[in-house]
Amino acid sequence: xxxxxxxxxxxxxxxxxAYFALVNGSYLFVHxxxxxxxxxxxxxxxxxxxxxxxxxxxxxxxxxxVPAYNEAVTIVDTVQSLLNLxxxxxxxxxxxxxxxxxxxxxxxxTFDLEPVGEDVPFDLPCETVHEVYQSSRVDLVVIDKxxxxxxxxxxxxxxxxxxxxxxxxxxxxxxxxxALLEVVQPFLRNPEQMIASGGAVRVANGCSITxxxxxxxxxxxxxxxxxxxxxxxxxxxxxxxxxxGLGSLLIISGAFGLFRTSTVREVGGYSTETIxxxxxxxxxxxxxxxxxxxxxTFVPYPVVWTEVPERRAVLARQRGRWFKGMLETLWVHRRMxxxxxxxxxxLFALPFFLFVEALGPLIEGLGYIIVPAAFLLGYxxxxxxxxxxxxxxxxxxxxxxxxxxxxxxxxxxxxxxRDIALLLLYGLLEHVPFRxxxxxxxxxxxxxxxxxxxxxxxxxxxGFDR
Amino acid sequence: MNGLLWAIFVVIAxxxxxxxxxxxxxxxxxxxxxxxxxxxxxxxxxxxxxxxxQGDPEWDDWYRELSPIERFVAREVVASYLRRVxxxxxxxxxxxxxxxxxxxHARSLLANPLLFNRLRGLVWLSLLERPVSIxxxxxxxxxxxxxxxxxxxxxxxxxxxxxxxxxxxLLCWSGEDRLSTFGLDTLYQLxxxxxxxxxxxxxxxxxxxxxxLLVQALVTLGYCQSTQELVQFEWLLPLLKHDSPxxxxxxxxxxxxxxxxxxxxxxxxxxxxxxxxEPQVRTAAYDLLSRWGDSKSIDWLQYGVASxxxxxxxxxxxxxxxxxxxxxxxxANEDVVQTIDWVRAEHAAPRRVTTGWT
Numbered sequence: 001x002x003x004x005x006x007x008x009x010x011x012x013x014x015x016x017x018a019y020f021a022l023v024n025g026s027y028l029f030v031h032x033x034x035x036x037x038x039x040x041x042x043x044x045x046x047x048x049x050x051x052x053x054x055x056x057x058x059x060x061x062x063x064x065x066v067p068a069y070n071e072a073v074t075i076v077d078t079v080q081s082l083l084n085l086x087x088x089x090x091x092x093x094x095x096x097x098x099x100x101x102x103x104x105x106x107x108x109x110t111f112d113l114e115p116v117g118e119d120v121p122f123d124l125p126c127e128t129v130h131e132v133y134q135s136s137r138v139d140l141v142v143i144d145k146x147x148x149x150x151x152x153x154x155x156x157x158x159x160x161x162x163x164x165x166x167x168x169x170x171x172x173x174x175x176x177x178x179a180l181l182e183v184v185q186p187f188l189r190n191p192e193q194m195i196a197s198g199g200a201v202r203v204a205n206g207c208s209i210t211x212x213x214x215x216x217x218x219x220x221x222x223x224x225x226x227x228x229x230x231x232x233x234x235x236x237x238x239x240x241x242x243x244x245g246l247g248s249l250l251i252i253s254g255a256f257g258l259f260r261t262s263t264v265r266e267v268g269g270y271s272t273e274t275i276x277x278x279x280x281x282x283x284x285x286x287x288x289x290x291x292x293x294x295x296x297t298f299v300p301y302p303v304v305w306t307e308v309p310e311r312r313a314v315l316a317r318q319r320g321r322w323f324k325g326m327l328e329t330l331w332v333h334r335r336m337x338x339x340x341x342x343x344x345x346x347l348f349a350l351p352f353f354l355f356v357e358a359l360g361p362l363i364e365g366l367g368y369i370i371v372p373a374a375f376l377l378g379y380x381x382x383x384x385x386x387x388x389x390x391x392x393x394x395x396x397x398x399x400x401x402x403x404x405x406x407x408x409x410x411x412x413x414x415x416x417x418r419d420i421a422l423l424l425l426y427g428l429l430e431h432v433p434f435r436x437x438x439x440x441x442x443x444x445x446x447x448x449x450x451x452x453x454x455x456x457x458x459x460x461x462x463g464f465d466r
Numbered sequence: 467m468n469g470l471l472w473a474i475f476v477v478i479a480x481x482x483x484x485x486x487x488x489x490x491x492x493x494x495x496x497x498x499x500x501x502x503x504x505x506x507x508x509x510x511x512x513x514x515x516x517x518x519x520q521g522d523p524e525w526d527d528w529y530r531e532l533s534p535i536e537r538f539v540a541r542e543v544v545a546s547y548l549r550r551v552x553x554x555x556x557x558x559x560x561x562x563x564x565x566x567x568x569x570x571h572a573r574s575l576l577a578n579p580l581l582f583n584r585l586r587g588l589v590w591l592s593l594l595e596r597p598v599s600i601x602x603x604x605x606x607x608x609x610x611x612x613x614x615x616x617x618x619x620x621x622x623x624x625x626x627x628x629x630x631x632x633x634x635x636l637l638c639w640s641g642e643d644r645l646s647t648f649g650l651d652t653l654y655q656l657x658x659x660x661x662x663x664x665x666x667x668x669x670x671x672x673x674x675x676x677x678x679l680l681v682q683a684l685v686t687l688g689y690c691q692s693t694q695e696l697v698q699f700e701w702l703l704p705l706l707k708h709d710s711p712x713x714x715x716x717x718x719x720x721x722x723x724x725x726x727x728x729x730x731x732x733x734x735x736x737x738x739x740x741x742x743x744e745p746q747v748r749t750a751a752y753d754l755l756s757r758w759g760d761s762k763s764i765d766w767l768q769y770g771v772a773s774x775x776x777x778x779x780x781x782x783x784x785x786x787x788x789x790x791x792x793x794x795x796x797x798a799n800e801d802v803v804q805t806i807d808w809v810r811a812e813h814a815a816p817r818r819v820t821t822g823w824t
Contacts, residue, residue, distance in 0.1 A: 047585050049648040050549070050592040050619055056651040057689050116812050121805040122777035134812060188647035192678045383471035390478040398482040405489040408496060415500055420493035424486055 009379035016367035017388050023360045024395040026352060030242035031402055037245030038410055041300065044185070053181065053188065054088040060187060062090040062180060062258070063166040065157030067150050071171040072101040074307075076110050078171050081212030083138055087180040091139040093157040094171075098127070098147025107142050111135050125269060126156040150254070151270035151277035158269050163261060168278075170255040174204060174214055174305045182302035183258045186295070195285055195294045196259045198252030199302035200236040202413065203229040207305060214305055217413050219422055222310040227434045230426045232308075234403040237300055237411065244298035248349030250286070252296070254278035256304035263288070274332065276325025283333050286345045300411065312437075319438060320445035323361075327449050330354055362446060365439030367392070393431045400427030499535070506539040514543055518558045525565040541568070548593040560594050569596050576606045581613065588616035597624035600632045607636070614639050615649040622655045630656045634663040641671060644678040653686045661690035662698070669701040677710055684716035688723045696729050703733060711744035718747065722754035731758065736766050745776040752779070756786035768795045772802055784809040 053059050064082050068075050075094070082092045096104045107113060113133035120129060127148035134141050143156050154168055165187060169175060179199055186197040206220030206229075219226050243249050254277065264270075264281070267288050274280040285296060309315040330337070330353060337354060339346040367388075375385040404423045407414060414420060510532075517523035532540060544559055551559065563569055568590060575587025576598065584606060591598060598620060607617035614636045621633035633656040637649055645653065657664040668675075668683045675683070684705070692698070705717040718739060725731045739751035752770055755763040770783035772795045784805050787794060794806045 043582050047582070047589060049616070050589055050623070051648055051651050051655075052549075053647065053651075056647065057654065058647045058650045060647075116808070118807045118811040119804055121781055121801070121808040190644075191647055191650070191682075192644045381468065383468040383475075386475045387471045390475040394475075394478040394482050398478070398485055401482065401485045401489055405485060405492070408489055408493045412496065412500070415493075415497055417490065417493045417497050421490060424489060 006379045009374040009377075013371050013374055013380055013384065013388070016363070016371050017384075017391060019360075019363050020367060020388070020391045020395075023356050023364065024391060024399065026356045027239070027399050028395065030246070030352075031238045031399060032242070033245045034238050034242035034406070037241050038300070038406065040245075041241070042410060044189070058191075059089050060165050060184065060191075061163035062087065062184065063157065063161035063163040063261070064090060064092045064180075065154055065161070065166050065168050066092065066094045066171050067097055067153035067157070067168075068094055068099060068103050068171040069097040069147065069150070069153070070099045070101045070103060072099070072103045072106055074172050075103050076106050077209075077212040078173065079107065079111065079140065079212075081174050081177075082169075083140070084177060084212065085175065085180045086178045087184075090167075090180060091141065091161070091163065093161055093166075094140070094142045095153040095156045096142060096144045097149070097153040098145065104142065104144055108133060111138060111140055113140070113142055120160065122159075124156050124159045126152045126159070129156065132160075149272055151272045151274070154277070155269040155272070158259075158261060158264055161261060165258055166261050166264070167256070167258045168254060169304060170306060172307050173201075173255050174209060174212060175256065176214065176303045176305075179256070179302035179304060180258075183256070183299055186297045186299060187258070187260075190295065193293055193295050194260070194297070195263050195289055196252055196257060196282065196296045198240065198249070198258070198298045199256040199304060200240075200300050201232060201253050201255045202236075202303050202305050203232055203308050204305035205229075205308055205310065209305075218416075219414075219419055220310070223426075223429075224312065224315060225308050225310050226422065226426045227430050228308045228315075230400050230404070230423055230430050233407055233423070234400050234430075236298075237406040238399065238403045240298040241300055241406075243349065243352075244296075246348060247295075247344040248352070249296050249298055250282055250345070250349050250353055251279045252282050252298070255306050256302070263294075274325060274328050275321055276329060279325060280329045280332065283329055283336070283345075283350075286349075287333065287336060287342065290342045290345065303413070316441045316444070319441050320448065323358075323442050323445040324449045326353065326358055327446075330358060361439045361442040364392070364435070365443050368436050368439060396431035396435065397428050400430050403427075502535050503539055506533075506536045507543070510536055510539045511543050514540065514547070514559075514562075517562075518555045523558065523562070525562040529562075529566045544568075545590075545593060560596075563590075563594050569594055572596070573598065576602065581610055584613055585616055588613065588620055592616065592620045592623050595623045595625075597621075597626045600626075600628075603632075603636070608639055611640075611643040611646075611649070614643075615646060615652055618649070618656065619652045622652055630660070630663040634667055638667055638671065638675070638679065638683065641675040641679065644676065645682050650682055650686060653683070654689055657686065657690045659691055661687055661692040662694055664690065665692060665694060665698050669698070672701075677713060681710075681712050681716040684713070684720045688716075688719035690723065692724060696727055699724055699727075699730055706735065706739065711742070711747050714739075714742065714744070715747045715750035718750040718754045722750075722757040725754065725758050740766065740770055740774075745774075745779040748774060748776070748779045749782045752783040752786050756790055759790055764790065764792045767792070771795050771806070772797045772799070777801065777805065780805050781809070 066078065079092060079094060094107060113135050116132045116134060120132060127146035129143055129145045131144045132141060133144065143160060145153070145156055158166055165184070167180065167183070183197055183199040187194045203225060204214065205222060205225035206218045207214050208216035219229065240249065257278065263285065267284050270277040271280045282296060309318055330350070333350070336342050336346050337350040371380070371385070371388050374380045401424055404420065404427055408420060414423065517525070517528070529537065529540065544563060548556065548559055572587045572590035572594070575583045578584055578587070588607065603617040603620070607613040618633035618636040621629040634653065637645060637653050653664065664683060664687060672680050672683060702717055702721060705713055708714050708717070721730070721734060725734070736751065740748055742748055748770065752767060755767045764787070767783055767787045771780060771787055774780040774783055780802065784794060788809050794809065797803065
């Protein structure tokens with residue numbers, strides 16, 4: 001009997017070890033691609049062409065669309081930082097999505113907005129619009145509408161603007177002054193081909209912020225925020241760059257993405273049926289452009305800074321929502337998975353998201369319980385367990401540290417070696433115990449998804465100037 | 467088996483530790499370099515600015531005394547200032563670059579097998595406005611769209627004969643590669659005051675070009691001036707019946723700029739453009755009418771506001787009509803009334819109507 005149990009324990013443990021190797025091996029592969037892609041990006045960045053894009057008649061107009069729901073704490077700072085952006089042809093469209101706080105009032109009073117007083121003369125596929133406010137001194141429009149969720153608010157802006165490109169950003173984010181000119185670069189290089197480009201999102205907690213601008217970059221006093229800092233570095237400086245290099249980008253963060261307005265309208269705008277509308281839109285765009293020579297890309301240099309949760313309960317809700325949104329998107333577009341008609345997206349990106357991003361944390365969660373239990377019960381020997389830890393924790397840490405290396409070599413937002421040392425430490429802690437906690441959160445979200453619970457949950461904001 | 471497992475663990479652990487140590491060491495080294503550069507920048511930038519005012523700044527002697535980091539910063543500062551300053555100060559900076567051998571180095575980079583280095587050479591030569599013969603540019607820069615655009619820019623900023631013709635030909639070299647915005651801007655700079663090179667080239671070769679490149683050439687013509695005879699524009703008229711709505715719209719944009727010739731205006735079928743099934747073509751036609759601005763064009767714009775079935779094209783027509791100072795039409799149609807009411811109400815803060823950007 002014991003022999004049979006031991007054999008089963010070995011079999012299951014090998015399965016988990018293989019799965020961990022698959023997950024971390026896939027990430028490592030994507031990271032290696034990111035290094036090659038980064039070389040090309042650095043080259044483009046270094047070779048700044050000899051012209052003034054601001055003075056060029058061919059600089060495309062950009063509408064910055066900011067969906068705002070109960071953002072009274074941060075909205076004025078956000079709009080102020082958007083007005084200060086270095087770009088000569090942009091307008092800001094804030095969509096007040098039925099806020100119950102003073103979001104609209106603060107905007108109207110701070111920027112001297114005036115109501116248009118007439119109905120918008122074309123269809124806006126969103127909840128009822130009550131009023132459109134315009135400013136006579138700055139390029140700012142505020143659409144006041146009934147609450148319909150973030151996707152609905154974004155659609156109001158996408159279908160309202162006249163600009164050929166739009167940039168979707170979160171109301172609680174701070175965009176760097178030159179970020180718009182950086183994120184539009186792929187469109188300037190390939191004006192005919194480019195459909196969407198995404199910029200990097202970084203953690204603002206711990207940074208000094210004055211009047212809507214980051215003035216000093218540093219780490220937070222919150223361990224949870226710093227763990228997310230490393231996570232974001234890994235996601236953006238390794239994952240997104242690598243996936244973009246493979247033509248397999250499935251996510252452009254809702255916090256900072258630039259899109260061709262006409263193409264997004266062609267596919268019907270953002271879906272109001274999914275929780276993570278940003279990912280779903282990109283998958284739909286990839287499906288739409290699969291047989292054409294169009295591109296969706298990621299550029300790491302433009303940065304938007306965002307406030308991340310510092311309380312576990314809030315973070316758990318956020319991560320649960322992201323996970324459920326991913327499952328939903330994969331389910332909606334399940335026919336694309338493994339379908340050669342969609343090229344790299346069908347053959348690599350979607351299977352990667354299914355087996356690594358979606359199923360990975362669930363299987364990992366079981367592995368973290370079963371393998372150590374089997375070891376403690378004496379079914380597994382020391383070398384096997386050590387290799388399990390090496391693959392699960394060691395390779396994970398290696399990946400996080402490689403992302404920190406990317407940061408040190410290429411981007412250098414965090415310059416102080418003390419910050420880098422701390423990031424390396426958090427890179428280790430990210431894999432013990434943060435990753436195990438995330439697996440638990442993922443399991444909870446998975447159960448909720450199976451039960452049909454897809455609510456957003458409340459996100460509390462502390463505000464930047466604290 | 468156990469030996470293999472231990473070996474795997476040791477490899478993973480060693481790699482991880484190696485990456486950690488490398489990251490930390492590099493961060494310390496680059497932090498030191500950054501601090502040195504920041505300190506150098508505080509000294510070098512004012513020193514360069516001060517020397518710009520001197521009759522004989524003795525750049526060579528001064529540069530030779532600098533440390534490698536200071537020299538790097540000096541080159542960086544010069545590249546940055548060259549993009550911003552004009553006149554005598556710029557001439558001084560160019561002299562500095564010549565004295566320290568930057569011009570010769572940039573010229574030598576043109577023959578480099580690496581695309582990156584050839585582009586670096588072209589960027590520096592354009593910043594310094596130092597011409598290179600068209601034969602050498604053709605020999606070194608025609609193999610890639612990026613080098614062609616950079617070479618055309620060099621021609622655009624250099625005072626050389628036939629720069630516009632040669633630069634335009636370089637940009638449209640293959641007839642297949644669509645231009646970047648930098649390329650488009652260069653095409654515009656080469657043809658801005660006299661569009662003859664672009665008109666001539668598009669008239670003869672445009673029919674063979676990739677549709678996207680043709681559209682880009684037509685849109686650029688919409689920003690350029692020309693004193694050419696009507697015959698130079700005749701090839702544009704058949705494009706108004708092109709299968710592609712993008713070409714039809716771009717043709718209208720081009721004609722909008724050159725329609726000050728009455729004989730050209732009279733040959734354009736406005737009714738056909740305003741009844742085009744594609745809204746983007748009608749919107750381009752409204753833009754053309756607004757540019758012309760004569761009473762007949764205003765009548766057509768009013769017709770467009772009253773009759774355009776597409777709400778966004780109608781709005782574009784109404785905005786252009788309102789901006790031209792003409793009265794908006796009085797109609798009973800509810801949708802049109804809504805458009806007109808909106809345009810009247812938003813008058814306080816008109817927003818840009820963007821047409822032509824592909």
